[in-house]
Amino acid sequence: MLRTIRLSSQPDMHLIDIGVNFHSSQIAPHTDTILERAVAAGVVAILATGTSLDASRKASDLARLHPRLLFATAGTHPHTARDWSPSVRQSLESLWERPEVVAIGECGLDYNRNFSTPADQRKAFADQLEAAVLWKKPLFLHCRDAFEDFYAMVEPAVRAGAHGVVHCFTGAADEAAAFVELGLDIGITGWVTDLKRGQALREAVQAIPLDRLHLETDAPYLGPKNHKNRRPYNEPANLPWIAQAVAELKALTVAEVASQCTRNSRRLFGIPA
Structure with a gap:
């Protein structure tokens, strides 16, 4: 039985983690303590990511157990797009009706490993883009x-009224600029702390307007490398380290970054203060 988590965050830091894979076997057994550490670190809201029908159900159910602290996304990740079907969409629609489900996704395209064929990915993505327009819920996007x-694929959906965030963005400045110009927001993870692999992202962050940025851990993955004493898995309590890296790149205080990114996430996902 999960315990109720008291919302007693640090008074000088209010952060929202827009992406945590609570269904992952690495962190699922530790959910209670992970949430307690998150709140102690100043995290006031977290989005539990749905990457498949099963993961989306788990995310929504978990959010119902922790109202005001947890919210959920529901959708089909490109890796699991091969499982997309009319019945999967119908089941997801029952989740999109729930108030704690604040976004459609994680959905998009991933041609890196092609666990699902590109054709299957595009089919599942197209249907979820259409759903975002119909349901008027933001998209939690993967590219x-x-x-x-x-x-x-995204451009006509945005023109039709869709909006959302490109989660876990790891691209270069020109791609970020194209997404921002289109009207999409950008999610920044611990990748920004990787001085070897994340250099393109670090350059991009300097140019992305602060009012279009969101902070996320994508836990249990992508632990921030500027935090040397972290656990074997990433977790929302590490979010301040990502905020710190963004602040350094943008020559701002951590408080300024935290405050604006939190406002951005509340605005996009309708998370109450």
Whole structure:
């Protein structure tokens, strides 16, 4: 039985983590303590990511157990797009009706490993883009090594009224600029702290307007490398380290970054203060 988590965050830091994979076997057994550490670190809201029908159900159910602290996304990740079907969409629609489900996704395209064929990915993505317009819920988007196809699919959806965030963005400044110009927001993870692999992202962050940025851990993955004493898995309590890296790159205080990014996430996902 999960315990109720008291919302008693640090008074000088109010952060929202827009992406945590609570269904992952790495962190699922530790949910209670992870939430307690998150609140102690100043995290006031977290989005539990739905990457499949099963994960989306788990995310929504978990959010119901922790109202005001947890919210959920519901959708089909490109890795699991091969499982997309009319019945999956119908089941997801029952989740999109729930008030704690604040976004459609994680959905998009991933041509890096192609666990699902590109054709299957595009089919599942197209249906979820259509759903975002119909349901008027923001999109929680995934794009990896697929910018041209992804942009070509997202653009007409945005013109039709869809909005959302490109979660766990790891691309370069030109891609970020294209997404921002289109009207999408950008999610920043611990990738920004990786001085070897994350250099393109670090340059991009300097140019992205602060009012279009969101902070996320994508836990249990992508632990921030500027935090040397972290656990074997990433967790929302590490979010201040990501805020710190963004602040350094933008020559701002951590408080300024935290405050604006939190406002951005409340605005996009309708998370109450």
